[in-house]
Amino acid sequence: MTSPAMAGKVVAVRDLQVAYAEDAPPVLDGVTLAVDRGDVTCIVGGSGCGKSTLLKAIIGLVPPRAGLVQLLGESLYELAEDNRDSLLQRVGVMFQYGAMLGSLTVGENVGLALQMHTSAEPGLVQDVVDAWLERVGLAGSANRMPSELSGGMRKRAALARAMALEPEILFCDEPGAGLDPITAAGIDRLLLTLNERQATTLIVVTHELLSIERLDGRLVMLDGGRVIYDGTAQEARVAARSDLELFFHPR
Amino acid sequence: MELTPVDATGRLRVSGVCTVATAPASTVRARRLLRDSGHTQIVVDLSGLTQLDTVGAVWLRRLPTLAPPRIRDVSLVDLPASLSAFASTVQGATAAPPRVAADPDPGFLDRIGERAYADVSAIMSFLYLASDLTWASVVALVRRRGIRPGAFIEQATLVGADGVAIVAVIMFLIGGVSTLQAAAQLRQFGANVLVADLLAIGITRELGPLMAAIMVAGRSGSSFAAEISTMKFTEELDALRTMALNPLHFVAVPKMWAMLLTVPMLTVMANFIGLAGGTATGVLSLDISPATFINRVQNALLLKDVITGLVKSFSFAWIITIVSVHRGLQFRGGAAGVGRATTAAVVSAIFSIIVLDLVWGLLFYLR
Known part of the structure; x- marks a missing residue:
């Protein structure tokens, strides 16, 4: 059942527990999170803290062992396949390494969702693909x-593909990982533009301090599979907490 | 590094250099000295140590685990101050790890049970995939949702058209070899001319469908498994899911269609080429005229033989696809996992083909 606090949220997670095997210890243990429409939320934490797993659980890739996951007001894991597909068409996901389909061209990748889920004729798909590629500098x-x-x-290119169906929420897994600072900053700027101009809700998994600073949104910090901080990035930076200090001012 | 035998007070002295160069080689001696001591408590005196590195510190930490069960306590003492600062940087190096009792060796019945459970799970997942993919392939004939236009043509080209040359060459050679082998036996009875009958039936019923399928399993089965396992590794399958596309339908259904269409076609071609190879060999080396050879083939062949071969090839195409996709989806690990999935796909597909061939043989020919 959805609690009043969860109502109206685009993403609502309550007491989420996720494990990768039946007898394995949980990767996420009791995570609760609610995201408002149009917000920018950075999920941060050290390597192995469960950031990417949380993202995957929210978008339907890792079924929870326990707890509630709601996406755009729907319990994703309880939906029939058709309803689930309809729901997933309203979100976009940019994977850590792009996850571009290697057998398709960049254009085919970007236009795939449009081609498969809409009745757009090939000429329109091509024009939309060109528009998106131009927008992301490709x-x-x-x-x-x-x-x-x-x-x-x-x-x-993965960002263009994720945005092709104009999703209400965009999930990004480590958008700046492995990139030079200039390219990483460029991607962050693109994300912010999408948020500002199209009101796309952004949920970004990252551990890049500069990226957190640039996105300047809400900060949810995980450690050991639990949420240890939920607030603004500015507050986190000056908070008198050793765990936050260690993250923001590593010595 | 020097290890002095345990003295009357239960003291074992470790002195000198305890590093990567010396510590691993001292394990056997340390274990023997602990085993030979009659004490139930041992104090390891480290005061004589002059040098320590990470391997040495970890080796010291593990020293108590070398003691036999009757020694209840092994404590490390008197590490020189000059080395203790370094030892403290190696986590837990100065504290002995807990001596956890080893898990009891699972009994014979436990092992059989675990293995049986794993095998049943694997069979269930295979059957689930087989039914899901087969049903999805049938449904997709009338409802194309989730199938990318053009994917079937691409796959049919890869499986069928690109496989024509190798299947043709192999079948021509097999036709020739089969003719020679058959002739070697039939010659003894003066029945050389029956080679054509034998070849016609052998190729259409067995060799044509079997060899075409084995070639396709080697070429395309491996390619399917490698492609799907790589897609799993690079999160492409996850990306498809998040784009509201069923990866099984998107990736595997066009492959299934392509296989079901092209493998029987390759089989028909393999039959003709095999017979051509046999005819050429018969004419060139057995003094049988082409007209006689072709006439005998026509007389020997029944429609049932050709249809049997085609039914077999259809089923081979089905099983190759299912097995290859299953192996691809079972992928675990990195690049080595892709290699394992590919090898397993080929081996399993060929094994399945042979088993199916036997099943068809029993159904069609057992009287």
């Missing part, structure tokens, strides 16, 4: 294969 790359792109270009 104009003219539609006919290239993902393997021909650099890491940063692949992530930008």
Whole structure:
């Protein structure tokens, strides 16, 4: 049952417990989180703290052992396949390494969801693909294969693919990981533009301090599979807590 | 590093250099000295140590675990101050790890039970995939949702058109070899001309479908498993799920269609080429005229033989696809996992083909 605090949230997670095997210790243990429409939320924490697992649990890739996961007001794991597909068309996901389909061109990747889920004719799909590629700085790359792109270009292409159906929520897993600071900053700027101009709710998993600073949104910090901080980035930076201090001012 | 035998007070002295160069080689001696001592408590005196590195510190920490069960306590004492600062940086190096009793060795019945459970789980997951993929492939004939336009043509080209040359060459050679082998036996009875009959039946019923399927399993089965396992590794399957696309339908259904269409076609071609190879060998080395050879083939062949071969090839195409997709989805680990999935796909597919061939043989020919 949805509690009043969870009502109206685009993402609502309550007492979430996730484990990768029946007898394995939980990776997430009692995580509770609610995200408002249009917000920018950074999920942060050290390696192995469960950030990516939380993201995967929210988007339906890792079924929870216990707890509630609601996406856009629907209990994702309880929906029939057709309803679940309809719901997933309202969210976009940018994976850590892009996860571009290697057998399709960049253009085919970006246009795939449009082609498969709408009645858009090929000419329209092509124009939308071109528009998105231009927006992410990849104009003219539609006919290239993902393997021909650099890491940063692949992530930008993945962003274009994730945005092709104009999702209400965009999930990003480590958008700046492995990129040079300039490219990483470029991707963050793109994300903020989408948030400001299209009111896309952003949920970004990251451990990059600069990225957290640039996105300047709400900060949810995980440690050992639990939420240890939930507040603004500015407050976290000055909070007199040794765990936060260690994260923001590592010595 | 020097280890002095345990003295009357239960003291074992470790002195000198305890590093990567010396510690691992001292394990056997340390274990023997602990075993040979008659004490139930041992104090390891480290005061004579002059040098320590990480391996040495961890080795010291593990020293108590080398003691036999009758020694209840092994304590490390008197580490020189000059080394203790370093030892403290190696987590837990100065504290002995708990001597956890080893898990009892599972009994014979336990092992059989665990193995049986794992095997039944694997069979269930295979059957689930087989039914899901088969049903999805049938449904997709009338409802194309989730199947990318053009994917079937791409796959049919990869499986069928690109496999024509190798299947043709192999079948021509097999036709020739089979003719020679058959002739070697039939010649003894002066029945050389019956080679054509034998070849016609052998190729259409067995060798054509079997060899075409084995070639396809080697070429395309491995490719399917490698592609799917790589897609799993690079999160492409997850990406499809988040785009509201069923990965099984998107990736595997076009492959299933392509296999079901092209493998029987390759089999028909393999039959013709195999017979052509046999005819050429018969004409060139057995002094049988082409007209006689072709006439005998026509007389020997029944429609049932050809249809049997095609039914077999259809079932082979089905099993190759299911097995390869299953192996691809079972992928675990990194690049080595892709290799394992690919190898397993080929081996399992060929094994399944042979088993199915036997089943068809029993159904069609057992009287």
